[in-house]
Structures are given as structure tokens and as C-alpha cells.
Amino acid sequence: MLTDFSIAAAAKGLRNRAFSARELTQAHLHAIDALNPRINAYITVTPELALAQADTADKALAAGEAGPLAGIPLAIKDLFCTEGVRTTAASKILSPFIPPYESTVTAQLKRDGAVFLGKSNLDEFAMGSSNMTSAFGPVENPWKRRGDDDTILVPGGSSGGSAAAVAARMALGATATDTGGSIRQPASFCGIAGIKPTYGRCSRYGVVAFASSLDQAGPVARNVEDCAILLNSMAGYDPKDSTSANIAVPDFAAAVGRGVKGLKIGIPREYRPEGLSAEIEALWQQGMAWLRDEGAEIVDVSLPHTKYGLATYYIVAPAEASSNLARYDGVRFGARVEGHDLGDLYERTRAAGFGAEVKRRIMIGTYVLSAGYYDAYYLRAQKLRTLILRDFTDAFRTVDALLTPTTPTAAFAAGENMDDPVTMYLNDIFTVTANIAGIPGLSVPAGLDGKGLPLGLQILGRPFDEETVFAVGGSIERAAGFAALPRIRAGVAL
Amino acid sequence: MSLDPATIRRIAKLSRIRVEDAEVAKLQTELNAILGWIEQLNEVDVSDIEPLSGGATMALPMREDVVSDGGIAEKVLANAPDRAGEFFAVPKVVE
Structure with a gap:
């Protein structure tokens, strides 16, 4: 089926005119029609726009002027502003918002000819690890426990819609974002690959x-x-984002086949929390064996402040969120609830517009930044951040990359881990330190657990050395030969 | 330390989020659980450690102080919940 192609193979097929961009886009729109009412991976589907972009790609392909992504159908996480197409952040407060401008990342994908199928679902404002906090309803993971088609599993989060859409063949690829693991954890839960690049590699504009x-x-x-x-298309310097790195973008795709011969791969001993499942430990050992067989040297390393990563994150991230989300006040854009005066309007708008998790984080962030508590919480967290970065810097003096599990468990059922917020937060224990330190991290599907659910391995690398991360990921992928398919996918509606 | 109901109301006020009386107890439990868990950071000796504010290691760039955009009032106002001419409209603030 056309929906089963990789992006690389689809690009080749389009160039050889084996099929048209319109046919490829239509195949994906059919899959979305069939599956999205159940999976809910898309908040907004834009079929007319997608077909128009596909026709433009077909013309460019016929003229021999096609960009590298000409005719490739993608899902765009509904956190990226898309000019003229509603962008909600999966929040009620942004539900009426139609951006008058385009994010830099999506502008670059358009420049290269990509087709946008629609806007994919996520946890509200990207705050969550299950996609259960979306104001537009949860997303169903297209994978099922073996012999159990009834239990609904979460796709992970926050990029749960992007990961589910790609796994179920409702898109060839998708954009995503990662603040504490929101690319890597859903990729792992849905049996696909995903990379959080170095902080500054992709523009945050829009x-x-x-x-x-x-x-x-x-x-x-x-x-x-x-x-x-x-x-390669998404990355690059953007003067509109003052933290965007003015560093040349290398040919990442060329690095994937480079191999790991002579590389030193670190195994952080602190990534074995009590209760880590034997299956995940076994997969990790298998990953080490694969890399050893390919000529890498496996080295034990220590990242002593790993256990403090999550608590540090849950000060820094809510603090920044409380500031960033102050703009949603019902005045300039978004939803409004009227009040008897301006203060009442703000409070009612924000009470009605934000979901419970977002409110909790705004309130925690407000508290840790408030007078008298700033030093005890926020400043302390920033100092922990220095220590966590130092752990990585020290490790990368002796190793070229680190290999860890992506998540402590496979996908869990909808409704599990919902009893208290901290249980849900623990999902990001292996991914969050990469955000705190700003380093790149890739999740690669590497095997199945005893119930038939996918598990990912994570490769962490030096800042701006995604090439080595891709090289190690490519080696793991070739050795793993992961070929399992989700239970629900295009052509298999269940 | 533990947040009492009055502190929860104060945080809600600072956050500009209306909290009904019936919601205070639940928020108190949830926020105290999160803050209690965060307390583990007190185990770490951070004396003489410089704070780190971000993942970007480079200095922030300077740019020319020039007008590079503008004249798009209609675009800016297109998403406004309420407007009066070329202004955002809000309830009366000053009597």
C-alpha cells in the first residue's frame, strides 16, 4: 500500500513517477477517514489544502524542480502555527485561534515541498505523557496487547497524535516537540523513531x-x-528565534549508515531505578551486544544527578509555563469568558480555558517564582541544572554517545497512572535530563515486550552532534530489524 | 512545607485563575504532593554552584534597533474576541 512507504522510498517513487503526489496524499486521506474517528490522532484535517499542495508537488516533480520533500504527506503537531489553519495547542483557550503567520519549522517543510494533511493531537499545551489532557479528547495507541483488542492504550505524550498518526499509517512522518520527553516517549510507545535535536537546532519561532x-x-x-x-528540512538558523544556533546543518541522512566502529558508547549506571522491568533491562543488554558486534566499545559511565532530573524539571518547566501562558487572558486572541471587570474576565477566561493539568502547572510555577520562595525552589533548580549538565559534559569526555532505555515501561492503558500527577511524571525519568542539558536524544524501536508492545532504546549525544546519534541509531535499527506492525493501521481497521 | 487553603487562594489569584471554594481542597492535596516530591532537591549540596538558565550555550545575539514589521492591524486584530475599531476591547477599567 502507498501508506506503507518510508519517506525515502516514497520520495524515490514520486521522482520515478511510479505514483503521483496526489495519489499518495489521497491514500493517506482515505486512511484518516477510516481511522481518525477512532484513533483521534488529528484535531484538524485539511484535505483541500493537502490536495492543492500535492498538485503543486506533482507539477514541480514533472518540471524536475521538486524540493527534497515534494509530495511527502506529513502530520503537523497542533502546537506549530500554520498560517490560516486553526492552531489549538489542544486547549479550549486557543480553540478559535487562526494564526496569521507560519512557524519557521513548518515554513521550511513547505519550502521543501511537503504536503500537510492536518494538525495532530497532543496533551494540552504539550503538558503530559499520555495525550489524556487534550481538550479535543484522548488519542488511542494503534498497538494492542497481544490477544486483547479491547483495552485502549495511550500513545504517550505529549506528541501522541503525531506518533499514533505515523504508526497507523495516517502520515509518512510528523512534526513533534519535546520539552521533557514528548517526542521520544510517544515514539517508543508507538513503535516508531523520533529525535529531539540539540536545543537551538530548530527554530522555536511560531x-x-x-x-x-x-x-x-x-x-x-x-x-x-x-x-x-x-x-534536515526542519533545522537551521533563524534570526527570529534568539536561541536558534547559527551552526551549519550537516547531512544527517548521510550519517545514518556510518556505523559505530571505534565509537565508545556509555551505559549510565543510574538508569536502573528500582523496579525497572526485566524485559527492558534485557532489551538494553541486547542493544549493548548489537553495538559491540558492530565494533563499538561499551563503557560504564556515571551520571550521578540523574535521579534529580524530574524534580528539577518540575520546577523549571512550570515556572517558565506560568510566565509563557500569562498571555492567554481573553483579550487579544483565543477564547474569552466575560466578567464584571477586567480582573474577573481574566480569571474566568483562564478558569474555563485551561484544563486541570495546565492549571496545576501554572500554579506550581507561580508559587516557585513568588516572593520568598524563588531561592528555595527556582534558583536551587537552576543550580541542579548546572550539575546535570556537568554530568553529561564529564561523560562525553570519555564516550561518544550514551545508550539507555527510552521509557521505564511500555504503553500503559488509558486511565492508568492518573491517580496522582507525580506517577505520570515518572514516565519521563530517562528522557528529561536531555532537555535540562540541551543535548540531542533519539528513540529507536528495538523490540517487543511479552505482551507484544513496542519498546524503544534511546541514544543521547553531545550538543550539535546529532550525526553520531543518528549513526548509533542506524546501527541499532539494522541489528534490531524491528518489523512488527500495530494492530490498527491503514487497511486494518479492526 | 505545606500549602494551606489561604495560600492556594493566593496562588490562584497571582495566577489569575478563578478557583471555586469546592476546588481548593483537591488543589491543596495535588500541589502539596508535587511540592513534597520536589523537596528531594534539598538533599543536594548546591553551595558554590552557578545557576544555569538555559540549554543554549551561546551568548544572545544583538540586532539592529529598527522597525522590521508593522502596518498589519487587521491581521493582528483578526483573532480578537472583542474589538472597537483598531483597538482590543475590554470591560471598563477606569470609572
């Missing part, structure tokens, strides 16, 4: 802000090479 010092855009796709192809 991406709805959550925690500005941690947020980073990146792609999810069905294999490592496709992630590299998408990142």
Missing part, C-alpha cells in the same frame, strides 16, 4: 511556547533515516 529553555522541535517517522531527512 511554536506555541511551554517552557522556552527546554522546548525543542523534532520529527517522528517510521525509521531513523526518515527522521534524518525530516530534520
Whole structure:
């Protein structure tokens, strides 16, 4: 089926005129029609726009002027502003918002000829690890536990719609964002690949802000090479984002096949929390064996402040969120609830417009920044941030990359881990330190657990050395030969 | 430390989020659980450690102080919940 192609193979097929961009886009729109009412991976589908973009791509392909992504159908996380297309951040407060401008990342994908199928679902304002906090309803993971078609599993979050759409073949790839694990955890839960690049690699211009010092855009796709192809288009210096790095973008796709011969791969001993499942430990050991067989040297390393990553994150991220989300006041854009005076209007608008998790984080952030508590919480967290970065800097003196599990468990059921917020936060224990330190991290599907659910391995690298991360990820992918398919996918509606 | 109901109301006020009386107890439990869990950071000796504000290691760039955009009032106002001419409209603030 056309929906089964990788991005690399689809680009080749389009160039050889084996099929047209219109046919490829239509195949994906049919899959969305069939599956989205159940999976809910898209908040907004834009079929007319997609077909118009596909026709433009077909013309460019016929003229021999096609960009590298000409005719490739993608899902765009509904956190990226798209000019003239509603952008909600999965929040009621932004539900009427139609951006008058385009994010830099999506503008670059358009420049390269990509087709946008629609806006994918996410946790509200990207705050969550299950996609359960979306104001537009949860997303169903297209994977099922073996022999159990009834239990609904979460796709992970916050980029749950992007990951589910790509896994179920409702898009060839998708944009996503990662503040504490929001690309890598859903990629792992949905059996696909996803990379959070180095902080500053992709422009944040036009991406709805959550925690500005941690947020980073990146792609999810069905294999490592496709992630590299998408990142090549998304990345690059942008004067509109003052934290965007003025550093040349290398050919990431070329690095995927480079191999790991002679590389030193660190295994952080602190990534074995009590209760880590034996299956995940076994997969991790298998990953080490694969890399050893390919000529890498496996080295034990220590990242002593790992255990403080999450608590540090849950001060820094809410603090920045409380500031960033102050703009949603019902005055200049978004939803409004009238009040008897301006203060009442603000309070009612924000009470009705934000969901429970967003409110909790705004309130925690407000508290840790408030007079008398700033030093005890926020300043202390910033100092922990220095220590966590130092752990990585020290490790990267002796190793070229780190190999860890992506998540402590496989996908859990909808409704699980909802009893108290902290249980849900623990999902990001292996991913969050990369955001705190600003380093790149890639999740690669590497195997299945005993119930038939996908598990990912994570590769962390030095700042701006995504090439080594892709090289290690490519080696893991080739050795793993991960070929399992989700239960629900285009052509298999269940 | 533990947040009491009055502090919850004060944080809600600072956050400009209306909180009904019936919601205070639940928020108190949830926020105290999160703050209690965060307390683990007190185990770490951070004396003589410089704070780190962000993942970007480069200095922030300077740019020319020039007008580079503007004259798009209609675009800016297109998403306004309420407007009066070329202005955003809000309830009366000054009597």
C-alpha cells in the first residue's frame, strides 16, 4: 500500500513517477477517514489544502524542480502555527485561534515541498505523557496487547497524535516537540523513531511556547533515516528565534549508515531505578551486544544527578509555563469568558480555558517564582541544572554517545497512572535530563515486550552532534530489524 | 512545607485563575504532593554552584534597533474576541 512507504522510498517513487503526489496524499486521506474517528490522532484535517499542495508537488516533480520533500504527506503537531489553519495547542483557550503567520519549522517543510494533511493531537499545551489532557479528547495507541483488542492504550505524550498518526499509517512522518520527553516517549510507545535535536537546532519561532529553555522541535517517522531527512528540512538558523544556533546543518541522512566502529558508547549506571522491568533491562543488554558486534566499545559511565532530573524539571518547566501562558487572558486572541471587570474576565477566561493539568502547572510555577520562595525552589533548580549538565559534559569526555532505555515501561492503558500527577511524571525519568542539558536524544524501536508492545532504546549525544546519534541509531535499527506492525493501521481497521 | 487553603487562594489569584471554594481542597492535596516530591532537591549540596538558565550555550545575539514589521492591524486584530475599531476591547477599567 502507498501508506506503507518510508519517506525515502516514497520520495524515490514520486521522482520515478511510479505514483503521483496526489495519489499518495489521497491514500493517506482515505486512511484518516477510516481511522481518525477512532484513533483521534488529528484535531484538524485539511484535505483541500493537502490536495492543492500535492498538485503543486506533482507539477514541480514533472518540471524536475521538486524540493527534497515534494509530495511527502506529513502530520503537523497542533502546537506549530500554520498560517490560516486553526492552531489549538489542544486547549479550549486557543480553540478559535487562526494564526496569521507560519512557524519557521513548518515554513521550511513547505519550502521543501511537503504536503500537510492536518494538525495532530497532543496533551494540552504539550503538558503530559499520555495525550489524556487534550481538550479535543484522548488519542488511542494503534498497538494492542497481544490477544486483547479491547483495552485502549495511550500513545504517550505529549506528541501522541503525531506518533499514533505515523504508526497507523495516517502520515509518512510528523512534526513533534519535546520539552521533557514528548517526542521520544510517544515514539517508543508507538513503535516508531523520533529525535529531539540539540536545543537551538530548530527554530522555536511560531511554536506555541511551554517552557522556552527546554522546548525543542523534532520529527517522528517510521525509521531513523526518515527522521534524518525530516530534520534536515526542519533545522537551521533563524534570526527570529534568539536561541536558534547559527551552526551549519550537516547531512544527517548521510550519517545514518556510518556505523559505530571505534565509537565508545556509555551505559549510565543510574538508569536502573528500582523496579525497572526485566524485559527492558534485557532489551538494553541486547542493544549493548548489537553495538559491540558492530565494533563499538561499551563503557560504564556515571551520571550521578540523574535521579534529580524530574524534580528539577518540575520546577523549571512550570515556572517558565506560568510566565509563557500569562498571555492567554481573553483579550487579544483565543477564547474569552466575560466578567464584571477586567480582573474577573481574566480569571474566568483562564478558569474555563485551561484544563486541570495546565492549571496545576501554572500554579506550581507561580508559587516557585513568588516572593520568598524563588531561592528555595527556582534558583536551587537552576543550580541542579548546572550539575546535570556537568554530568553529561564529564561523560562525553570519555564516550561518544550514551545508550539507555527510552521509557521505564511500555504503553500503559488509558486511565492508568492518573491517580496522582507525580506517577505520570515518572514516565519521563530517562528522557528529561536531555532537555535540562540541551543535548540531542533519539528513540529507536528495538523490540517487543511479552505482551507484544513496542519498546524503544534511546541514544543521547553531545550538543550539535546529532550525526553520531543518528549513526548509533542506524546501527541499532539494522541489528534490531524491528518489523512488527500495530494492530490498527491503514487497511486494518479492526 | 505545606500549602494551606489561604495560600492556594493566593496562588490562584497571582495566577489569575478563578478557583471555586469546592476546588481548593483537591488543589491543596495535588500541589502539596508535587511540592513534597520536589523537596528531594534539598538533599543536594548546591553551595558554590552557578545557576544555569538555559540549554543554549551561546551568548544572545544583538540586532539592529529598527522597525522590521508593522502596518498589519487587521491581521493582528483578526483573532480578537472583542474589538472597537483598531483597538482590543475590554470591560471598563477606569470609572
